[in-house]
Amino acid sequence: MDLLALADFNLVARHGGFGKAARATGRPKATLSRRVAELESSLALRLFERGARNLKLTEEGRALFERTGALLAELDETAAAIASGGQKPKGRLRISAPIHFSQTAMGRIAAGFTLKYPEVRLEVTSEDRSVDMIEEGYDLVIRVNPDPDESLVGRIFLRDRLVVVASPDLPRPTGGLAAPGVARGAGEAQIWHVKTAGGRSTIRIEPVLILSTLITIRDAVRAGVGAGRLPISLVSHDLADGTLVNWGDIDGPEIALWTLYPSRRLLSARVSAFLDFLKQAFPNGTPDELAAYIGR
Secondary structure (H helix, E strand, C coil): CCHHHHHHHHHHHHHCCHHHHHHHHCCCHHHHHHHHHHHHHHHCCCCEEECCCCEEECHHHHHHHHHHHHHHHHHHHHHHHHHHCCCCCCEEEEEEECHHHHHHHHHHHHHHHHHHCCCEEEEEEECCCCCCHHHHCCCEEEEECCCCCCCEEEEEEEEECEEEEECCCCCCCCCCCEEEEEEECCCCCCEEEEEECCEEEEEEEEEEEEECCHHHHHHHHHCCCCEEEEEHHHHHHHHHHCCCEEEEEECCCCEEEEEEEECCCCCCHHHHHHHHHHHHHCCCCCHHHHHHHHCC
């Protein structure tokens, strides 16, 4: 594929027409039209629907624009950085992050990053769903224990673990009795497997309250309505102060927070800068560091 023709196609698509692209860049309109026609011929596809007064991307043209626009922008950015002798982060940086991490830490992280790199326009979307990074235009995604994906490169930057906590006034059940519990969603298991210094055991829970976020669960547990399963980072201050007590660590895999980005995409200066900023914020990636960052 002719990269120059592809660049001209993206130029026309971005400006919404040959005339607008020509006026914005000083390129001859006829040259842009010819290069796009050559690209269409080489691909055996029609990329634009040409009307009398407007130009509209076809479905194939829109797909090509969405998949190649960011790549070409990164190539331009890399070339400019090399030519200027440095990699100064700038431009748009779109990140998708989990809701809980966004609520507890991302505000401070985003503010600190913006103060350090004012030429980067950071956009963070808080969501727990699986996203298509290429189709939706994300540069970086943060996820908890993500499924393997060969198209993505990732690294763990934080680790956490779940614990069962309760108010000191709530007695831990014995003899197979159930304790009142605060569940996260209606489908949460009613038997919690835990590890303590004395070994492994189970805790039966009778849900008395169902909530959807970890922060609301913590607040309800603090109020004494029941026990809850929560990340140690979110309740470590409560445990240290004695306002909550630990009934045991959940027996299961750790919580690992990953940063993910497309493996076929060049790692831009702004993505590298954000990864480095996370490393500085959490140098060892421990729950204690996240707890200190969250505060009380």
